[in-house]
Amino acid sequence: MSETLHTVSVEVNGKPRSAQVPARLSLVDWLREDLWLTGTHIGCEHGICGACSVMLDGEPVRSCLMYAVQAHGHRITTVEGLAKPDGSLSVLQDSFCETHGLQCGYCTPGMLIASQALLNSNPNPTEEQIRDAIGGNLCRCTGYQQIVEAVQLAAERMRAR
């Protein structure tokens, strides 16, 4: 059966990307399978785990709960877009390494997107605010403490600049 294709033109990590996609293609599948941006992870595929978090116009959203066609005309930032232009890690990413915030690494892209979005709007978050910001992201290693420490460390370093 042939499905109707729709145009999607999006800015992904600062670069214009466009494609013809079936309406039922999720944003995360398009990012991973067509654009090869495999940093964004797929976990539950129904909006529970947060692994697929990306920024839509600067705000974190779940990319498994959006169809790619819906991103048309918007701006997407994936975990690949967090690193510095020369490819070196961001302050937040460095902090995750230092505090052992990665563990198995599966939830990390979603955690990075959620906590970077928090730091963008709140450079000095309390522990409670950090826990609230990553509340929609599951870590099955259950090492939330190091993740919270990573965000605290990054906030401290970013303020010191």
Place this chain on the structure above:
Amino acid sequence: MKPAPFEYSRATSTVEACELLRRHGDEAKILAGGQSLVPMMAMRLVRPAWLIDINEISALKFVNIEKDAVRVGACTRQCTVERDQALAVRVPLLAQALAWVGHVQTRNRGTIGGSLAHADPCAELPLVAQVLGARMLLRSAKGTRLVEAEKFFSGPMATSARSDECLEEIQWPAWSWRHTGSAFTEISVRHGDFAMVAAAAQIAVDGDGRCVRAAFGMGGAGGTPLAFPKIAARLVGTRLDDEVVKDAAHAAAAETEPGSDLHASAEYRRHLAGVLAARVLREARERARSVR
């Protein structure tokens, strides 16, 4: 790709959305924030032949604060309303409830109207609408009509909106009493999960601490969110002493008809309904009294 194939149309105006609904209504679904519909489609619990996307209709995104009510466009994001300080003053219960709705990522995308139209009996916003007596403005190609929350929620995940109607705006009553307080709470496995039972209350008192208006209700305790206007009316004129509040909460809990599932038995849910209703009534009372 997990959902079944569907035709997709991005409506650019409410008129266009209504026209699409007129043509395809019986086999169409409105796509707002998609935080409930998209997973249901992924699990193939629903298989609409058409999706009418209203996310790009800017006329459906607004918060208008008026004298007796706050009007909110159906496609206004939950995060927008959550951050609106002026709205929080006029309809405090709505602002409090939003903190319990999902997580940051889902509130950034989820809409006020989407949650109401989805009509999950455990969900926070339908409960607030029921307790405050919000009114839904429904539009079809034929015109508009206003439906009270009580008539809007017709069953679990069911509303009285016709298949050719689109929820356009929600009118949230704003109480004018100076000493008004409200409270919202719920019990769930983890914060942000579906509530086993949720409770909401709004209280107004006079300068002497005597109740002049009360409204309260519970979610997750029946097929629709429940409000208890008759029991609440009995609180008017009292000083809302703990015993009075407890009696009202227990009378309401006795009227609930919760179901049993993996997470909680009906008996436990009814117990929670009474405990949580008393708790929100007391909290709302304290907040109302503390207004200077």
